[in-house]
Amino acid sequence: MFGYNWDRIDWERLQRLRSLFLDPSSIDGPYWRDDNDLLAYDLTFAARIGWKWDAVLLELKRREWQPPSTRIYDWGCGTGIATRRLLAAFPDHPWKSVTLWDHSPLATDFARKRIEETHPGIDCRIQPPERIDPDSIVLVSHALGEASEEDLRILWEQAVTARSVIVVEPGTYDSSRAVIVVRESLRKHFQVVAPCTHRNACGLLIEENVRHWCHHFGQPPGEVFMDGNWSRFARTLEIDLRSLPYSFIALDKRAPQERVDESRFLGRPRLYKGYCRILSCQSSGVHEYELQKRSDKNLWKTLKKDRHSGLFHWEMEGDRIVSGREIGA
Numbered sequence: 308m309f310g311y312n313w314d315r316i317d318w319e320r321l322q323r324l325r326s327l328f329l330d331p332s333s334i335d336g337p338y339w340r341d342d343n344d345l346l347a348y349d350l351t352f353a354a355r356i357g358w359k360w361d362a363v364l365l366e367l368k369r370r371e372w373q374p375p376s377t378r379i380y381d382w383g384c385g386t387g388i389a390t391r392r393l394l395a396a397f398p399d400h401p402w403k404s405v406t407l408w409d410h411s412p413l414a415t416d417f418a419r420k421r422i423e424e425t426h427p428g429i430d431c432r433i434q435p436p437e438r439i440d441p442d443s444i445v446l447v448s449h450a451l452g453e454a455s456e457e458d459l460r461i462l463w464e465q466a467v468t469a470r471s472v473i474v475v476e477p478g479t480y481d482s483s484r485a486v487i488v489v490r491e492s493l494r495k496h497f498q499v500v501a502p503c504t505h506r507n508a509c510g511l512l513i514e515e516n517v518r519h520w521c522h523h524f525g526q527p528p529g530e531v532f533m534d535g536n537w538s539r540f541a542r543t544l545e546i547d548l549r550s551l552p553y554s555f556i557a558l559d560k561r562a563p564q565e566r567v568d569e570s571r572f573l574g575r576p577r578l579y580k581g582y583c584r585i586l587s588c589q590s591s592g593v594h595e596y597e598l599q600k601r602s603d604k605n606l607w608k609t610l611k612k613d614r615h616s617g618l619f620h621w622e623m624e625g626d627r628i629v630s631g632r633e634i635g636a
């Protein structure tokens with residue numbers, strides 16, 4: 308079944324899924340109808356989500372994070388892309404088990420088969436969140452917006468015993484705000500690994516920052532832009548392939564390396580003639596800073612190219628950045 312490819316894709320299935328994802332309030336229970344829905348999703352939407360996970364896991368590696376457990380718990384697993392990207396990012400880690408949960412049995416069954424196909428040595432089971440192994444790494448990917456408050460309450464109540472929690476969501480205003488709610492409710496039980504460089508209350512929660520959201524951009528693999536199937540996907544579903552926004556939070560019971568004076572860049576710079584404005588998060592809060600092009604031409608170029616680690620040390624004069632050093636490039 309996993310020999311599925313673009314020749315067999317049913318575009319109407321993808322359009323139906325896209326409409327549901329654009330309006331999660333229209334979702335009323337499990338929406339996967341059969342394996343063909345899951346196969347079409349896995350080849351397309353899940354691949355894009357996988358690139359976001361790759362960006363998150365790269366950032367975690369830059370921050371010297373290593374999996375603190377050999378057990379994964381993937382909630383709202385869909386086709387299991389979050390687990391598969393984590394397994395792929397740490398291939399030498401002695402992974403022992405993957406536990407999957409989704410309110411669609413079609414999804415859990417699909418994800419289990421998909422993971423067993425590439426990792427036959429890993430014990431793969433299906434269990435609701437009431438039975439999360441206390442020392443697991445809990446993953447949640449693109450599922451917060453679809454779940455009821457009660458389901459999430461049960462999930463987070465159980466997840467406090469985990470070693471680590473990683474949540475990756477679409478990068479919209481609402482999904483970022485939902486991730487912040489998770490951060491704030493779990494931060495008394497965990498240390499904050501990323502994207503934040505501090506463990507204080509989230510700086511976006513103050514009135515002045517109500518219009519902002521915490522999001523970042525991943526990079527699709529270059530070949531996608533030369534692939535006629537992906538262009539058809541982009542055209543048919545009206546998705547801009549160059550833009551891969553996501554929001555995330557990574558929590559861990561272990562204290563991360565101290566990041567005093569480091570700032571995390573949020574979103575993209577707003578470029579004007581000769582200067583730009585940057586939304587920057589650090590222990591003092593989230594602030595909008597100005598950078599004059601002439602102050603630091605290299606930094607300007609880095610930001611314009613939009614390829615950077617997201618972590619910077621700023622030299623400031625008031626609210627102006629006079630120079631910046633990228634950390635962990």
Ligand SMILES: C[S@@+](CC[C@H](N)C(=O)[O-])C[C@H]1O[C@@H](n2cnc3c(N)ncnc32)[C@H](O)[C@@H]1O
Nearest residue numbers: 356383384385409410411448449450453454458
């Ligand atoms: C957009 S899909 C994302 C799937 C996968 N995590 C990924 O990143 O590709 C959302 C998934 O969450 C599942 N889901 C939604 N509400 C749920 C709930 N209350 N309990 C368990 N799973 C849920 C859906 O069935 C679906 O598989």
